[in-house]
Amino acid sequence: MLKTHVCGDVNFDNIGDVITLAGWVHRRRDHGGLTFVDLRDRWGIVQVVSDPNYEKSHEIMTKLRSEYVVSVTGVVRARPDGSSNPDMLTGEIELVAQEVEILNSSKTPPFDINKFSKVDESLRQKYRYLDLRRNHMLKNLSLRHDIVCFIRNKLSDYEFIEVETPILFKTTPEGARDYLVPSRVHSGKFYALPQSPQQLKQLLMVAGFEKYFQIARCFRDEDQRGDRQPEFTQLDLEMAFVEREDILNLMEALVVDMVSDLTDMKFQEKPWPRFTSEEVLSRFGTDKPDLRFGMELVDVTELVSDSDLRIFSEAEVVKGIRAEKCGSFSRKQIDSLTEFVRNYGAGGLAWAIIGDDGTISRSSFMKHLQIEIQNDIVKKMEGLTGDLLLFVASSKEIVHESLSNLRLKISNETLDLDPNILSFCWVIDFPLFNWNHEENRWDPSHHLFTSPMIEDIPLLDRKPGEARGSQYDMVCNGYEMAGGSIRIHERELQKKIFDLIGLEEKVALERFGHMLEAFEYGTPPHGGIALGIDRLAMLLAKEKNIREVIAFPKSQQASDLMVGAPSDVDLDQLSDLNIQLSLNKE
RNA sequence: GGUCCCGUGGUGUAGCGGUUUAACAUGCUGCCCUGUCAAGGCAGAGAUCGCGGGUUCGAAUCCCGUCGGGACCGCCA
Known part of the structure; x- marks a missing residue:
């Protein structure tokens, strides 16, 4: 090896030892008669100091530049009183540059390597x-x-x-x-x-x-x-x-x-909570909820179903979220939230701000609703003074898509979440199929080999859309971390699934014949993730x-x-x- | 396939139609400096403002196109 120690390992015990370090010039500080170089390798940084008594090394030290690759041999010594650096792991010691060799020079790097910068x-x-x-x-x-x-x-x-x-x-x-x-x-x-x-x-x-x-x-x-x-x-x-x-x-x-x-x-919660996909969809609008904060979706469809506001009364679903203490949002800010939900197909965003007396003080739509209904909505939303209530009326999919993303956006902009918290959960009981509107057929919601829940197998013939899959997702802080399922291990069931998703026998055999054949040779029940x-x-x-x-x-x-x-x-x-x-x- | 943001010395930014000879910080080069650690001081070099076209008396600045990066929609069994 071209070095006897690594930079992170040099410490007080090495004082007096003659060692050789090799690495990159992290920083240099040239005082003329005395030059410091912070030498970096994978394990740490050690300060190298020139000593004019070693004339040749002293001269080389002044020529070093950022990211040069050098080896330095010398004695380890304690830094003089008052000159140690408590911010550095090796801040108590330094290496005297008795022999310095430039192993390779470096062009000036295109960006700073020695500090955090954008x-x-x-x-x-x-x-x-x-x-x-x-x-x-x-x-x-x-x-x-x-x-x-x-x-x-x-x-x-x-x-x-x-x-x-x-x-x-x-x-x-x-x-x-x-x-x-x-x-x-x-x-x-x-x-x-x-x-x-x-x-x-x-x-x-x-x-x-x-x-x-x-x-x-x-x-x-x-x-x-x-x-x-x-x-x-x-x-x-x-x-x-x-x-x-x-x-x-x-x-x-x-x-x-x-x-x-x-x-x-x-962990925010241990053991990890479990939710059915139906529950997280209705509460958070997504199957990968971020559970680090509340702001859950509240269904107000029934409260507004008889109102004169057709966007409400004619919508499949009307849901809202309560942005705590966001009543101070400017009109411009709210407009940009409206623009945001349009990304997800929402026609618009209805909003209401709760005033000092706990009732609606300003709103884009409340004037069209009777006062009793207004109060019912505030009550159901658990709205408090200073809150901003935001509603989307549309199909279930669009309401969920837009509000779940709006929820994330607002939390991102207004909440100061602890970066050390992990809110893991499991999501289970997904539907086995989703209806594909374009192709007019069922698509597997996970993959072709996911087994239905055993008790739901009879549903495959009658109501495939209601059959639950044995799928499970691991979710954390709004990310899908893992997904898996118990698999089909029987040829006949596998074939039935192929049929349901419209995979023709011939095509199924071409693509997955090996799987179907394998299932004929003693396949154990199995599952994974x-x-x-x-x-x-x-x-x-x-x-x-x-x-x-x-x-x-x-x-x-x-x-x-x-x-x-x-x-x-x-x-x-x-x-x-x-x-x-x-x-x-x- | 679509929407939005960004592109200015090596790097990060400011400038957003004429007071610009394009500013600031940092880096870079040279000189001074023996205890610094984002060392300090002085001096200096360094940019046809991503590229192409247009509007204008005049474009880094406005418009169109294009390339690259990023965020998002679609997509991701």
Whole structure:
């Protein structure tokens, strides 16, 4: 090794030792006759001080610049009285530069590495290797490493076996859009990158592995969001001979232990509360509620159903939220909230402010309602002086979509949430199917292999829309962290589901024949879950975007700005694949 | 596919139709400086204001297009 110690490890015990450190010049402070250099490596920072008695080293020290790579040999000594730095882990000591070697120089970096400063996102991505030098990225990726280690250790202790599954897989058009990989050997045919190892892990259950997991890379060719990248990592897990309770308990224990081992964050509620999807939809308007604050949706449909206001009386649903102490919002602010809910299809936003006497003082609509109804609404909303009440009248979907997002927006802008609180919960009892209006058929609300609740199987023939799936979601602070289900393990039931979603026998056999066939060879009851590692790391790192916990993320347009991917390819490469491009050239 | 925000010395911002010779901070270069730690002091270099077109006597500033980044809708079994 070119160094005897690492910067984070040098301390009082090393005083008098001659050691060699190597790393990057973090900062330098040149006093002319005396030069200080903060030397950084992965483990910490140590102050190096020049000593004019070592003439040659002293001279090199003055030539050092930010991010030069150097090695320094010298004696460790205590800093003189009054010159220690309590803010630095190694602030009591320093290294005397007796021998200094410049291992590599550096151009001036395109942005500051040695301090926290805002940097344009495209610059960060282009120079990601420099961005990763910054302390917060190292911290985030270390935490991510710890999370993955914790999972591997814990699940191995529980006798899970980690199995790698193929990246070159088969297209499944019913889910998200696939990334396709052309086959050279099979001209005109394509592999697909897996959206998740779903089928493979079920086949591992058929194989009798009983307890499987994988830290698995998944690929979905859909547009990006703050919590979505085209490739992402899941803890993928499956067990045979389990019921829902087994999976929920295992995962809850895993995450609870992880959080207490790796962070100082606290759970809002333990054990985690459980809700049916119906309940969270009606109370929060979403199946991934943020439970760190109230502001629940209140149904006032019946109170206004007889009113003269047709937008109210004719709406399928009218619901409101109470923005506590937001009665001081300006007209402009309220207008921007109205604009906001229009994003979600709402025609408008009805509002009311509660005055000093506890009744409506100003409102966009209340004058059209009788005073008794006004008071009933305030009472039902539990409105108090200074509150702002906001209502949306529309279809159930639109009311829920707009109010749940409005709820998040207002909380974001007015509440000071403790960043250390994690409000995990489970959401269960999802409907097995959603009605697809465009295609006029049922779509699976989770995926094709989700088993109905056993008691709801008879409903499949009569009222499929009322059948509940055995699906469960883990939700935290408004993010869907994990989702899973008990799977179908019987061929006939699987076939019935294919029928219900309008998958023709022939197509079903082409795409999923292997699954149906496997189910004929002694498939155990099984179920599992997939947990988003990026989202979990983001949450525990208190970040707002999963890019911050991914070493080399892609931009919102799914490009890699560092290497320039995707890129053109040689015509030779295409001809090997028998592929011709037909781009519109203008 | 759509909506919105951003793009000005290396970096982060200000300027938003003429008082601009484009300002400030930081970084960078040089000089001074032996106890600093975001060291300090002095001097200096560094920007055709993302790109293309238009409006105007005059455009960093207004308009249109385009490229890149970001937030969101659609999409994400």
